[in-house]
Amino acid sequence: MQNVQYTPTSWDARFFLIAGGFMLINTLCLWARHFSGYQLSILWPAIPAIIGLASSVLGLYKLHPRIASRAPTLAKWGAGFALAALLALSIGACWVIASAVLGDATRGVGMQALIGVFMVAMVGAFICNALVCLRDSASRTLGMALSVPVACWGVMILVGVISGPEVGLSLDFYTNGLLGTAFLTASVALKKRTGETCSDMHNAEA
Known part of the structure:
Protein backbone atom coordinates (compact mmCIF):
# COMPACT_ATOMS: atom_id res chain seq x y z
CA MET A 1 0.00 0.00 0.00
CA GLN A 2 1.38 3.40 -0.97
CA ASN A 3 2.22 5.78 1.84
CA VAL A 4 0.36 9.08 1.68
CA GLN A 5 2.10 12.27 2.75
CA TYR A 6 -0.17 14.91 4.19
CA THR A 7 1.00 18.45 3.59
CA PRO A 8 0.00 21.04 6.18
CA THR A 9 -3.07 23.04 5.31
CA SER A 10 -2.87 26.81 5.08
CA TRP A 11 -6.34 27.62 6.38
CA ASP A 12 -4.83 29.34 9.40
CA ALA A 13 -2.94 31.68 7.06
CA ARG A 14 -6.05 32.24 4.95
CA PHE A 15 -8.17 33.11 7.96
CA PHE A 16 -5.59 35.62 9.18
CA LEU A 17 -5.39 37.11 5.68
CA ILE A 18 -9.17 37.57 5.66
CA ALA A 19 -9.02 38.96 9.20
CA GLY A 20 -6.36 41.50 8.30
CA GLY A 21 -8.18 42.70 5.21
CA PHE A 22 -11.50 43.17 6.96
CA MET A 23 -9.95 44.90 9.98
CA LEU A 24 -8.36 47.43 7.63
CA ILE A 25 -11.75 47.91 5.95
CA ASN A 26 -13.24 48.39 9.41
CA THR A 27 -10.66 51.06 10.18
CA LEU A 28 -11.49 52.92 6.97
CA CYS A 29 -15.20 52.74 7.81
CA LEU A 30 -14.59 54.07 11.33
CA TRP A 31 -12.63 57.02 9.99
CA ALA A 32 -15.19 57.68 7.25
CA ARG A 33 -18.02 57.53 9.81
CA HIS A 34 -16.17 59.97 12.04
CA PHE A 35 -15.00 62.51 9.47
CA SER A 36 -17.71 62.38 6.79
CA GLY A 37 -20.78 64.51 7.01
CA TYR A 38 -23.03 61.52 6.39
CA GLN A 39 -24.74 59.60 9.17
CA LEU A 40 -23.36 56.17 8.34
CA SER A 41 -25.00 53.22 10.06
CA ILE A 42 -23.00 51.41 12.71
CA LEU A 43 -23.29 48.34 10.48
CA TRP A 44 -20.72 49.81 8.08
CA PRO A 45 -17.81 49.41 10.51
CA ALA A 46 -19.43 46.65 12.58
CA ILE A 47 -19.80 44.04 9.83
CA PRO A 48 -16.13 44.14 8.68
CA ALA A 49 -15.02 44.05 12.33
CA ILE A 50 -17.21 41.03 13.07
CA ILE A 51 -15.93 39.18 10.00
CA GLY A 52 -12.33 40.15 10.74
CA LEU A 53 -12.38 39.16 14.40
CA ALA A 54 -14.27 35.94 13.68
CA SER A 55 -11.69 35.05 11.04
CA SER A 56 -8.85 35.72 13.48
CA VAL A 57 -10.49 33.40 16.03
CA LEU A 58 -10.85 30.71 13.38
CA GLY A 59 -7.22 31.29 12.44
CA LEU A 60 -6.18 30.70 16.04
CA TYR A 61 -8.27 27.55 16.21
CA LYS A 62 -6.78 26.20 12.98
CA LEU A 63 -3.33 27.08 14.32
CA HIS A 64 -3.79 24.69 17.25
CA PRO A 65 -2.76 21.45 15.45
CA ARG A 66 0.36 23.15 14.15
CA ILE A 67 1.61 24.23 17.60
CA ALA A 68 0.03 21.63 19.90
CA SER A 69 3.18 19.51 20.12
CA ARG A 70 5.32 22.42 21.31
CA ALA A 71 3.32 23.26 24.44
CA PRO A 72 0.19 21.08 24.68
CA THR A 73 -1.30 22.74 27.75
CA LEU A 74 -0.89 26.30 26.49
CA ALA A 75 -2.17 25.28 23.06
CA LYS A 76 -5.30 23.70 24.58
CA TRP A 77 -5.98 26.80 26.66
CA GLY A 78 -5.53 28.92 23.57
CA ALA A 79 -8.03 26.84 21.61
CA GLY A 80 -10.51 26.96 24.50
CA PHE A 81 -10.26 30.73 24.81
CA ALA A 82 -10.68 31.04 21.04
CA LEU A 83 -13.90 29.03 21.11
CA ALA A 84 -15.25 31.12 24.00
CA ALA A 85 -14.43 34.29 22.08
CA LEU A 86 -16.13 32.98 18.96
CA LEU A 87 -19.28 32.17 20.93
CA ALA A 88 -19.39 35.63 22.52
CA LEU A 89 -18.72 37.27 19.16
CA SER A 90 -21.50 35.29 17.48
CA ILE A 91 -24.02 36.35 20.12
CA GLY A 92 -22.78 39.93 19.96
CA ALA A 93 -23.03 40.00 16.17
CA CYS A 94 -26.66 38.89 16.30
CA TRP A 95 -27.30 41.53 18.97
CA VAL A 96 -25.73 44.34 16.91
CA ILE A 97 -27.67 43.41 13.77
CA ALA A 98 -30.94 43.11 15.70
CA SER A 99 -30.28 46.45 17.41
CA ALA A 100 -29.66 48.15 14.08
CA VAL A 101 -32.98 46.84 12.77
CA LEU A 102 -35.16 47.11 15.87
CA GLY A 103 -33.51 49.96 17.74
CA ASP A 104 -30.23 50.92 19.37
CA ALA A 105 -29.61 48.61 22.31
CA THR A 106 -25.87 48.24 21.89
CA ARG A 107 -25.14 50.37 24.95
CA GLY A 108 -26.98 48.11 27.37
CA VAL A 109 -25.40 46.20 30.23
CA GLY A 110 -25.84 42.88 28.44
CA MET A 111 -23.94 44.06 25.39
CA GLN A 112 -21.13 45.46 27.52
CA ALA A 113 -20.91 42.13 29.36
CA LEU A 114 -20.65 40.26 26.05
CA ILE A 115 -17.93 42.61 24.89
CA GLY A 116 -16.10 42.04 28.17
CA VAL A 117 -16.27 38.26 27.82
CA PHE A 118 -15.15 38.48 24.22
CA MET A 119 -12.19 40.73 24.98
CA VAL A 120 -10.98 38.62 27.92
CA ALA A 121 -11.30 35.42 25.88
CA MET A 122 -9.57 36.95 22.87
CA VAL A 123 -6.72 38.30 24.97
CA GLY A 124 -6.35 34.87 26.61
CA ALA A 125 -6.34 33.10 23.24
CA PHE A 126 -3.74 35.40 21.76
CA ILE A 127 -1.56 35.31 24.89
CA CYS A 128 -1.48 31.50 24.90
CA ASN A 129 -0.76 31.19 21.19
CA ALA A 130 1.79 34.00 21.21
CA LEU A 131 3.69 32.41 24.10
CA VAL A 132 3.82 29.07 22.30
CA CYS A 133 5.12 30.67 19.10
CA LEU A 134 7.64 32.91 20.87
CA ARG A 135 9.29 29.83 22.38
CA ASP A 136 10.46 28.70 18.94
CA LEU A 146 0.07 37.57 17.76
CA SER A 147 1.36 39.75 20.60
CA VAL A 148 0.12 42.96 18.95
CA PRO A 149 -3.58 42.26 19.65
CA VAL A 150 -2.64 41.42 23.24
CA ALA A 151 -1.04 44.84 23.65
CA CYS A 152 -3.91 46.66 21.92
CA TRP A 153 -6.66 44.96 23.88
CA GLY A 154 -4.65 45.25 27.08
CA VAL A 155 -4.53 49.01 26.64
CA MET A 156 -8.26 49.11 25.85
CA ILE A 157 -9.10 47.10 28.97
CA LEU A 158 -6.84 49.26 31.14
CA VAL A 159 -8.34 52.48 29.79
CA GLY A 160 -11.82 50.99 30.19
CA VAL A 161 -11.16 50.20 33.85
CA ILE A 162 -9.78 53.67 34.52
CA SER A 163 -12.03 55.85 32.38
CA GLY A 164 -15.05 53.67 31.68
CA PRO A 165 -15.95 50.98 29.13
CA GLU A 166 -17.09 53.42 26.44
CA VAL A 167 -13.78 55.28 26.50
CA GLY A 168 -11.85 52.03 26.29
CA LEU A 169 -13.94 50.75 23.39
CA SER A 170 -13.52 54.04 21.53
CA LEU A 171 -9.82 53.27 21.11
CA ASP A 172 -10.73 50.85 18.30
CA PHE A 173 -10.62 53.98 16.15
CA TYR A 174 -6.82 53.74 16.50
CA THR A 175 -6.07 50.10 17.35
CA ASN A 176 -7.99 48.24 14.65
CA GLY A 177 -5.53 49.33 11.98
CA LEU A 178 -2.74 47.80 14.06
CA LEU A 179 -4.77 44.61 14.39
CA GLY A 180 -5.24 44.42 10.63
CA THR A 181 -1.51 44.83 10.04
CA ALA A 182 -0.69 42.21 12.68
CA PHE A 183 -3.12 39.69 11.18
CA LEU A 184 -1.63 40.18 7.71
CA THR A 185 1.85 39.70 9.18
CA ALA A 186 0.69 36.48 10.86
CA SER A 187 -0.71 35.26 7.54
CA VAL A 188 2.59 35.90 5.77
CA ALA A 189 4.54 34.16 8.54
CA LEU A 190 2.25 31.12 8.43
CA LYS A 191 2.46 30.87 4.65
CA LYS A 192 6.24 30.99 4.90
CA ARG A 193 6.26 28.21 7.51
CA THR A 194 3.89 26.12 5.38
CA GLY A 195 6.12 26.56 2.35
CA GLU A 196 9.21 25.55 4.31
CA THR A 197 7.45 22.46 5.67
CA CYS A 198 6.29 21.41 2.22
CA SER A 199 9.81 21.95 0.87
CA ASP A 200 11.27 19.78 3.63
CA MET A 201 8.76 17.03 2.85
CA HIS A 202 9.59 17.10 -0.85
CA ASN A 203 13.31 16.96 -0.07
CA ALA A 204 12.73 13.99 2.22
CA GLU A 205 10.81 12.18 -0.53
CA ALA A 206 13.61 12.87 -2.99
Missing part, protein backbone atom coordinates in the same frame (compact mmCIF):
# COMPACT_ATOMS: atom_id res chain seq x y z
CA SER A 137 12.90 30.93 17.06
CA ALA A 138 11.46 29.71 13.75
CA SER A 139 8.01 31.06 14.62
CA ARG A 140 9.08 34.16 16.52
CA THR A 141 7.73 36.52 13.85
CA LEU A 142 4.35 34.86 14.18
CA GLY A 143 4.55 35.12 17.96
CA MET A 144 5.33 38.83 17.77
CA ALA A 145 2.42 39.38 15.37
Whole structure:
Protein backbone atom coordinates (compact mmCIF):
# COMPACT_ATOMS: atom_id res chain seq x y z
CA MET A 1 0.00 0.00 0.00
CA GLN A 2 1.38 3.40 -0.97
CA ASN A 3 2.22 5.78 1.84
CA VAL A 4 0.36 9.08 1.68
CA GLN A 5 2.10 12.27 2.75
CA TYR A 6 -0.17 14.91 4.19
CA THR A 7 1.00 18.45 3.59
CA PRO A 8 0.00 21.04 6.18
CA THR A 9 -3.07 23.04 5.31
CA SER A 10 -2.87 26.81 5.08
CA TRP A 11 -6.34 27.62 6.38
CA ASP A 12 -4.83 29.34 9.40
CA ALA A 13 -2.94 31.68 7.06
CA ARG A 14 -6.05 32.24 4.95
CA PHE A 15 -8.17 33.11 7.96
CA PHE A 16 -5.59 35.62 9.18
CA LEU A 17 -5.39 37.11 5.68
CA ILE A 18 -9.17 37.57 5.66
CA ALA A 19 -9.02 38.96 9.20
CA GLY A 20 -6.36 41.50 8.30
CA GLY A 21 -8.18 42.70 5.21
CA PHE A 22 -11.50 43.17 6.96
CA MET A 23 -9.95 44.90 9.98
CA LEU A 24 -8.36 47.43 7.63
CA ILE A 25 -11.75 47.91 5.95
CA ASN A 26 -13.24 48.39 9.41
CA THR A 27 -10.66 51.06 10.18
CA LEU A 28 -11.49 52.92 6.97
CA CYS A 29 -15.20 52.74 7.81
CA LEU A 30 -14.59 54.07 11.33
CA TRP A 31 -12.63 57.02 9.99
CA ALA A 32 -15.19 57.68 7.25
CA ARG A 33 -18.02 57.53 9.81
CA HIS A 34 -16.17 59.97 12.04
CA PHE A 35 -15.00 62.51 9.47
CA SER A 36 -17.71 62.38 6.79
CA GLY A 37 -20.78 64.51 7.01
CA TYR A 38 -23.03 61.52 6.39
CA GLN A 39 -24.74 59.60 9.17
CA LEU A 40 -23.36 56.17 8.34
CA SER A 41 -25.00 53.22 10.06
CA ILE A 42 -23.00 51.41 12.71
CA LEU A 43 -23.29 48.34 10.48
CA TRP A 44 -20.72 49.81 8.08
CA PRO A 45 -17.81 49.41 10.51
CA ALA A 46 -19.43 46.65 12.58
CA ILE A 47 -19.80 44.04 9.83
CA PRO A 48 -16.13 44.14 8.68
CA ALA A 49 -15.02 44.05 12.33
CA ILE A 50 -17.21 41.03 13.07
CA ILE A 51 -15.93 39.18 10.00
CA GLY A 52 -12.33 40.15 10.74
CA LEU A 53 -12.38 39.16 14.40
CA ALA A 54 -14.27 35.94 13.68
CA SER A 55 -11.69 35.05 11.04
CA SER A 56 -8.85 35.72 13.48
CA VAL A 57 -10.49 33.40 16.03
CA LEU A 58 -10.85 30.71 13.38
CA GLY A 59 -7.22 31.29 12.44
CA LEU A 60 -6.18 30.70 16.04
CA TYR A 61 -8.27 27.55 16.21
CA LYS A 62 -6.78 26.20 12.98
CA LEU A 63 -3.33 27.08 14.32
CA HIS A 64 -3.79 24.69 17.25
CA PRO A 65 -2.76 21.45 15.45
CA ARG A 66 0.36 23.15 14.15
CA ILE A 67 1.61 24.23 17.60
CA ALA A 68 0.03 21.63 19.90
CA SER A 69 3.18 19.51 20.12
CA ARG A 70 5.32 22.42 21.31
CA ALA A 71 3.32 23.26 24.44
CA PRO A 72 0.19 21.08 24.68
CA THR A 73 -1.30 22.74 27.75
CA LEU A 74 -0.89 26.30 26.49
CA ALA A 75 -2.17 25.28 23.06
CA LYS A 76 -5.30 23.70 24.58
CA TRP A 77 -5.98 26.80 26.66
CA GLY A 78 -5.53 28.92 23.57
CA ALA A 79 -8.03 26.84 21.61
CA GLY A 80 -10.51 26.96 24.50
CA PHE A 81 -10.26 30.73 24.81
CA ALA A 82 -10.68 31.04 21.04
CA LEU A 83 -13.90 29.03 21.11
CA ALA A 84 -15.25 31.12 24.00
CA ALA A 85 -14.43 34.29 22.08
CA LEU A 86 -16.13 32.98 18.96
CA LEU A 87 -19.28 32.17 20.93
CA ALA A 88 -19.39 35.63 22.52
CA LEU A 89 -18.72 37.27 19.16
CA SER A 90 -21.50 35.29 17.48
CA ILE A 91 -24.02 36.35 20.12
CA GLY A 92 -22.78 39.93 19.96
CA ALA A 93 -23.03 40.00 16.17
CA CYS A 94 -26.66 38.89 16.30
CA TRP A 95 -27.30 41.53 18.97
CA VAL A 96 -25.73 44.34 16.91
CA ILE A 97 -27.67 43.41 13.77
CA ALA A 98 -30.94 43.11 15.70
CA SER A 99 -30.28 46.45 17.41
CA ALA A 100 -29.66 48.15 14.08
CA VAL A 101 -32.98 46.84 12.77
CA LEU A 102 -35.16 47.11 15.87
CA GLY A 103 -33.51 49.96 17.74
CA ASP A 104 -30.23 50.92 19.37
CA ALA A 105 -29.61 48.61 22.31
CA THR A 106 -25.87 48.24 21.89
CA ARG A 107 -25.14 50.37 24.95
CA GLY A 108 -26.98 48.11 27.37
CA VAL A 109 -25.40 46.20 30.23
CA GLY A 110 -25.84 42.88 28.44
CA MET A 111 -23.94 44.06 25.39
CA GLN A 112 -21.13 45.46 27.52
CA ALA A 113 -20.91 42.13 29.36
CA LEU A 114 -20.65 40.26 26.05
CA ILE A 115 -17.93 42.61 24.89
CA GLY A 116 -16.10 42.04 28.17
CA VAL A 117 -16.27 38.26 27.82
CA PHE A 118 -15.15 38.48 24.22
CA MET A 119 -12.19 40.73 24.98
CA VAL A 120 -10.98 38.62 27.92
CA ALA A 121 -11.30 35.42 25.88
CA MET A 122 -9.57 36.95 22.87
CA VAL A 123 -6.72 38.30 24.97
CA GLY A 124 -6.35 34.87 26.61
CA ALA A 125 -6.34 33.10 23.24
CA PHE A 126 -3.74 35.40 21.76
CA ILE A 127 -1.56 35.31 24.89
CA CYS A 128 -1.48 31.50 24.90
CA ASN A 129 -0.76 31.19 21.19
CA ALA A 130 1.79 34.00 21.21
CA LEU A 131 3.69 32.41 24.10
CA VAL A 132 3.82 29.07 22.30
CA CYS A 133 5.12 30.67 19.10
CA LEU A 134 7.64 32.91 20.87
CA ARG A 135 9.29 29.83 22.38
CA ASP A 136 10.46 28.70 18.94
CA SER A 137 12.90 30.93 17.06
CA ALA A 138 11.46 29.71 13.75
CA SER A 139 8.01 31.06 14.62
CA ARG A 140 9.08 34.16 16.52
CA THR A 141 7.73 36.52 13.85
CA LEU A 142 4.35 34.86 14.18
CA GLY A 143 4.55 35.12 17.96
CA MET A 144 5.33 38.83 17.77
CA ALA A 145 2.42 39.38 15.37
CA LEU A 146 0.07 37.57 17.76
CA SER A 147 1.36 39.75 20.60
CA VAL A 148 0.12 42.96 18.95
CA PRO A 149 -3.58 42.26 19.65
CA VAL A 150 -2.64 41.42 23.24
CA ALA A 151 -1.04 44.84 23.65
CA CYS A 152 -3.91 46.66 21.92
CA TRP A 153 -6.66 44.96 23.88
CA GLY A 154 -4.65 45.25 27.08
CA VAL A 155 -4.53 49.01 26.64
CA MET A 156 -8.26 49.11 25.85
CA ILE A 157 -9.10 47.10 28.97
CA LEU A 158 -6.84 49.26 31.14
CA VAL A 159 -8.34 52.48 29.79
CA GLY A 160 -11.82 50.99 30.19
CA VAL A 161 -11.16 50.20 33.85
CA ILE A 162 -9.78 53.67 34.52
CA SER A 163 -12.03 55.85 32.38
CA GLY A 164 -15.05 53.67 31.68
CA PRO A 165 -15.95 50.98 29.13
CA GLU A 166 -17.09 53.42 26.44
CA VAL A 167 -13.78 55.28 26.50
CA GLY A 168 -11.85 52.03 26.29
CA LEU A 169 -13.94 50.75 23.39
CA SER A 170 -13.52 54.04 21.53
CA LEU A 171 -9.82 53.27 21.11
CA ASP A 172 -10.73 50.85 18.30
CA PHE A 173 -10.62 53.98 16.15
CA TYR A 174 -6.82 53.74 16.50
CA THR A 175 -6.07 50.10 17.35
CA ASN A 176 -7.99 48.24 14.65
CA GLY A 177 -5.53 49.33 11.98
CA LEU A 178 -2.74 47.80 14.06
CA LEU A 179 -4.77 44.61 14.39
CA GLY A 180 -5.24 44.42 10.63
CA THR A 181 -1.51 44.83 10.04
CA ALA A 182 -0.69 42.21 12.68
CA PHE A 183 -3.12 39.69 11.18
CA LEU A 184 -1.63 40.18 7.71
CA THR A 185 1.85 39.70 9.18
CA ALA A 186 0.69 36.48 10.86
CA SER A 187 -0.71 35.26 7.54
CA VAL A 188 2.59 35.90 5.77
CA ALA A 189 4.54 34.16 8.54
CA LEU A 190 2.25 31.12 8.43
CA LYS A 191 2.46 30.87 4.65
CA LYS A 192 6.24 30.99 4.90
CA ARG A 193 6.26 28.21 7.51
CA THR A 194 3.89 26.12 5.38
CA GLY A 195 6.12 26.56 2.35
CA GLU A 196 9.21 25.55 4.31
CA THR A 197 7.45 22.46 5.67
CA CYS A 198 6.29 21.41 2.22
CA SER A 199 9.81 21.95 0.87
CA ASP A 200 11.27 19.78 3.63
CA MET A 201 8.76 17.03 2.85
CA HIS A 202 9.59 17.10 -0.85
CA ASN A 203 13.31 16.96 -0.07
CA ALA A 204 12.73 13.99 2.22
CA GLU A 205 10.81 12.18 -0.53
CA ALA A 206 13.61 12.87 -2.99
